[in-house]
Amino acid sequence: MPHQMNAAQLQAFLTRDFGQVADDFRVERVDDQGLTLRLMVAARHLRPGDTVSGPAMFGLADVAMYLAILAQLGPVALAVTTNCSIDFMRKPEAGCDLLAQARVLKLGRVLAVGDVMLYSEGKPDPVARASLTYSIPPKR
Amino acid sequence: MPHQMNAAQLQAFLTRDFGQVADDFRVERVDDQGLTLRLMVAARHLRPGDTVSGPAMFGLADVAMYLAILAQLGPVALAVTTNCSIDFMRKPEAGCDLLAQARVLKLGRVLAVGDVMLYSEGKPDPVARASLTYSIPPKR
Amino acid sequence: MPHQMNAAQLQAFLTRDFGQVADDFRVERVDDQGLTLRLMVAARHLRPGDTVSGPAMFGLADVAMYLAILAQLGPVALAVTTNCSIDFMRKPEAGCDLLAQARVLKLGRVLAVGDVMLYSEGKPDPVARASLTYSIPPKR
Amino acid sequence: MPHQMNAAQLQAFLTRDFGQVADDFRVERVDDQGLTLRLMVAARHLRPGDTVSGPAMFGLADVAMYLAILAQLGPVALAVTTNCSIDFMRKPEAGCDLLAQARVLKLGRVLAVGDVMLYSEGKPDPVARASLTYSIPPKR
Numbered sequence: 001m002p003h004q005m006n007a008a009q010l011q012a013f014l015t016r017d018f019g020q021v022a023d024d025f026r027v028e029r030v031d032d033q034g035l036t037l038r039l040m041v042a043a044r045h046l047r048p049g050d051t052v053s054g055p056a057m058f059g060l061a062d063v064a065m066y067l068a069i070l071a072q073l074g075p076v077a078l079a080v081t082t083n084c085s086i087d088f089m090r091k092p093e094a095g096c097d098l099l100a101q102a103r104v105l106k107l108g109r110v111l112a113v114g115d116v117m118l119y120s121e122g123k124p125d126p127v128a129r130a131s132l133t134y135s136i137p138p139k140r
Numbered sequence: 141m142p143h144q145m146n147a148a149q150l151q152a153f154l155t156r157d158f159g160q161v162a163d164d165f166r167v168e169r170v171d172d173q174g175l176t177l178r179l180m181v182a183a184r185h186l187r188p189g190d191t192v193s194g195p196a197m198f199g200l201a202d203v204a205m206y207l208a209i210l211a212q213l214g215p216v217a218l219a220v221t222t223n224c225s226i227d228f229m230r231k232p233e234a235g236c237d238l239l240a241q242a243r244v245l246k247l248g249r250v251l252a253v254g255d256v257m258l259y260s261e262g263k264p265d266p267v268a269r270a271s272l273t274y275s276i277p278p279k280r
Numbered sequence: 281m282p283h284q285m286n287a288a289q290l291q292a293f294l295t296r297d298f299g300q301v302a303d304d305f306r307v308e309r310v311d312d313q314g315l316t317l318r319l320m321v322a323a324r325h326l327r328p329g330d331t332v333s334g335p336a337m338f339g340l341a342d343v344a345m346y347l348a349i350l351a352q353l354g355p356v357a358l359a360v361t362t363n364c365s366i367d368f369m370r371k372p373e374a375g376c377d378l379l380a381q382a383r384v385l386k387l388g389r390v391l392a393v394g395d396v397m398l399y400s401e402g403k404p405d406p407v408a409r410a411s412l413t414y415s416i417p418p419k420r
Numbered sequence: 421m422p423h424q425m426n427a428a429q430l431q432a433f434l435t436r437d438f439g440q441v442a443d444d445f446r447v448e449r450v451d452d453q454g455l456t457l458r459l460m461v462a463a464r465h466l467r468p469g470d471t472v473s474g475p476a477m478f479g480l481a482d483v484a485m486y487l488a489i490l491a492q493l494g495p496v497a498l499a500v501t502t503n504c505s506i507d508f509m510r511k512p513e514a515g516c517d518l519l520a521q522a523r524v525l526k527l528g529r530v531l532a533v534g535d536v537m538l539y540s541e542g543k544p545d546p547v548a549r550a551s552l553t554y555s556i557p558p559k560r
């Protein structure tokens with residue numbers, strides 16, 4: 001599906017509507033299938049063992065897919081996460097940003113579904129994968 | 141399975157090993173099936189719309205199940221989350237703590253599985269449910 | 281939520297609309313929270329190692345939750361499974377029926393969510409657990 | 421990871437160890453990342469509404485990932501499914517085979533993780549996606 005918002009527009013949306021976390025994230029790429037979102041890993045995202053915390057990875061996957069859906073629906077939408085299934089496969093490296101590759105698999109009338117792969121920047125093997133479902137409100 | 145750590149011991153473990161987030165949580169109850177963990181909701185857990193953020197709910201479910209497994213294994217263990225499937229069902233109320241009811245369903249040699257129900261304090265209907273799997277390291 | 285169909289009505293619905301599999305299942309109990317469904321395990325449900333196959337357990341969880349939603353919505357509904365997350369925890373015993381305890385956790389306008397525990401009859405520990413989401417069509 | 425079994429070897433394994441269902445499936449392609457498995461859809465896989473049943477799709481995803489792991493581990497392994505999260509996104513067409521594209525994302529010491537996309541043959545949009553985890557027994 002053609003995307004209706006580019007990286008700069010998505011970043012501006014994030015800043016305006018999610019100011020609390022907008023500085024954590026940078027939209028790196030948007031195309032018709034999905035996008036890449038960077039988590040600029042800082043001390044607040046780490047946990048003992050010098051690795052990125054589970055909630056920080058969950059949050060990255062969730063924001064990435066949310067923006068990927070928004071890119072296709074346009075800025076009027078307000079999707080709500082209804083399910084996330086996430087597999088943690090490898091320990092992310094500390095001192096290294098995380099990159100999320102989000103892909104929209106279905107954009108229906110009431111539900112959107114997609115999946116996300118998370119990588120430590122520069123590493124070939126994913127640290128985590130997630131699939132997410134969003135409920136799309138009636139009026140759009 | 142009989143539990144080997146009580147609420148005070150679990151709270152002390154949290155303070156020592158997860159100092160960064162220990163102040164967010166309070167162990168309310170432990171028995172042979174599981175435990176109740178409170179998220180003391182503060183401004184940093186909220187997101188626009190005056191509700192508790194997804195990562196905060198994910199974190200609550202994850203810490204609750206982690207401690208429930210620890211309560212049964214004893215303090216030597218260091219389990220690692222491998223999967224979480226979480227359903228967000230209702231919007232949590234802001235200005236209201238969240239309570240997680242965690243239940244251990246299987247404690248095997250290499251894997252532990254459990255589920256968690258999340259409630260806004262004082263409300264009968266769950267705001268979310270999660271099932272989680274942990275990998276248990278060989279030497280314990 | 282009060283249930284609108286009893287065990288006999290659900291069984292009749294199964295026979296009429298799902299004749300192909302209706303003989304596999306028996307509705308054992310219905311109340312306002314959910315129901316118990318029995319899989320009468322036969323040779324066609326087994327796989328090597330003398331255990332019940334994954335698809336047979338998945339099917340049991342899915343039919344149990346479908347009927348539990350139907351019990352609350354009434355016979356006009358036609359819900360569609362959109363997600364299932366299932367954990368296989370213990371090997372079911374062959375020569376032993378499976379019992380599914382299904383519980384409706386949310387019955388919304390467009391989505392229903394519930395969970396199911398599967399037991400080998402007479403055993404205290406669950407063999408599997410599943411959470412399922414259904415899309416509810418507009419006109420009901 | 422390099423694969424150690426080709427399509428013919430996997431098909432022979434299926435026939436020998438899973439004779440009951442081997443005729444349903446045909447291994448179409450194997451490479452170092454994963455494989456493609458065909459479900460030859462027959463009347464027994466359908467359900468009312470002239471579509472492929474949920475258990476048949478679950479079974480296809482499970483067998484596809486099982487064989488993809490086997491292709492990498494070699495024929496000595498006996499992996500056990502511990503978790504599957506499956507999203508049903510579109511109604512499969514009756515009178516049309518299903519193709520599963522399975523991909524191994526992690527092959528660890530005790531756990532293997534992968535995902536599967538399911539397509540009605542000749543259609544570009546997936547009918548379902550699944551992520552699966554397998555426990556790998558100690559001696560291999």
